[in-house]
Amino acid sequence: MSAVEKRLEEMKAEITNEVPNDITITQVTYEGPELVIYTRDPKKFAQNGDLIRRLASQLRKRITVRPDPAALSSPKAARKEITSIIPEEAGVTGLDFHHDTGEVVIEAEKPGMVIGKHGATLREITQKVGWTPEVVRTPPIESSTVQNVRNFLKQEREERRDILERVGRQIHREEMSDDEYVRITTLGCCREVGRAAFILSTPETRVLIDCGDKPGAEGEVPYLQVPEALGAGASNIDAVVLTHAHLDHSALIPLLFKYGYDGPIYTTEPSRDLMGLLQLDYLDVAAKEGRTPPYDSEMVREAIKHTIPLEYGDVTDIAPDIKLTLHNAGHILGSSICHFHIGDGLYNVAFSGDIHYDDTRLFNGAVNDFPRVETLVLESTYGGRNDYQTDQKDSERKLKRVINDTIDEDGKVLIPAFAVGRSQEIMLVLEEAMREGEIPEVPIHLDGMIWEATAIHSTYPEYLRDGVRDRIFHEDENPFLADQFNHIDGGEEERQDVADGGPCIILSTSGMIEGGPIFSWLEHVGPDPNSTLTFVGYQAQGTLGRRIQNGWDEIPIGNDNGRGRGDTLTLRMNVEVVDGFSGHADRQGLENFVKTMNPRPEKILCVHGDESSVQDLSSSLYHDFNMRTFAPKNLETFRFV
């Protein structure tokens, strides 16, 4: 018997000992980080309200209780009973019974009403029917991504259970080494922006944090082939942890599966869905531009199948010697600061991913309170000496002025925007400004992936700032469902109608005018001197957006990516730049994050920024806070213990 089996047997005996005599335990097993207890008496188990909590603290494990398949009531009878227990206002839209695990997935418009106060309704369900309920929210705005991911996971349920069981045994294996060390190897995003990737290693475990591409430099991928990473084989890596869904952090994760990786990905649930959406779009764009993508969509599905979603604040065993906790990073939906507790109090490292320190309309600011942190790996996108952003209030004022001036002239306001994050932030600004009468109520058209990304945001209100979350909970107040928003889903014909119509605001991808429907809008609106092209996001060197900002007014047009017929279009519309809507902390924000961090770390690695930004930030933090700081290059290894 393996050590894992032996430990499971021991725990089964401990549990049997602890529960009342009339409860039979049939099996105890691991599923990912959780310990799953199968019982023939789920109803009695549920009646002992405190039992699961007691077992969890005694065994120091997250515990799920499931009915033994032999003890299940028929789905038909259970369905009737469940429907009578859950209040009608909960808006149940689906009940899915899974016989192999004894779970019933309840999809509802108001999950809180299915859960009940402190889980009372859920316990009542188990007490009456024996099945273990699992609750998910019905997306308030239909989202094909959320639907596809859920359907796919349902279809792959059995294989997923095998994966989780295997991962569970891997996490809870016996530690083999007496040696002690903690190291970080940088595989990318050092003295550059993009291709984020790090290896955190101990004698026992290797964790890959992020695996992104480098925008504008498709060939430059993280150094995955070194011995610390895949050089020693894909099974060398125990776990992948993803900070957030942006492609410069997530694009190459599916590639790992092509190389034979078969382990877990830990991230938040919205990050999983957004990652799928963005990776599929990444393949799409590559195909349209005639490049061979590094992997196909099958590998995206593998990544989703291997994702173990975690909530902020959950302390989770991901290896015998590593616990992971995700904390809100304030950057995009589901973005996380990843905190690793290594050994039994041996060492603590936090990876910031991308952060926004102050609150925005959409998100609460990044968390910087931890039980312990000795080393922080900190993004430095705006770490340069002069990287100060306009205050968002001033930016909003300027945006409203541009809109008022343009509409006064009967023009249209065209805003190129990133689908994830910035678009929703701008939508909230516009919705409020119209509600308060600060700008006229004109239609706001949303084109490209913006509507789909917005639907994903509405599916996970728990991850949004308190005020927005509460408004989504009350469906008639959901700001994203305001009347003025119109999803362009009728293609070119609908765009022509909008172009022929009166004043309006148009948000369209891509954010840097690199492709997407923004080109079509430029053809329609570009020649109109009364309309205004308004930039609200960063325009990278070499993009068409940057060139227009610099005064170009001859635009190549043609096919989708603007590199087709060789025709040009003369822009006669006004061009305005409104900055200050960034998803990143600026220099001040990064300094404040460190200054108020509790506890303050001993060491900081400044990464994910241009050479001068990381150098500037690193030397300032050293001078201001008297801590050891570094601006590593790619492929450096740091030993901390």
Ligand SMILES: [Zn+2]
């Ligand atoms: Zn990002």
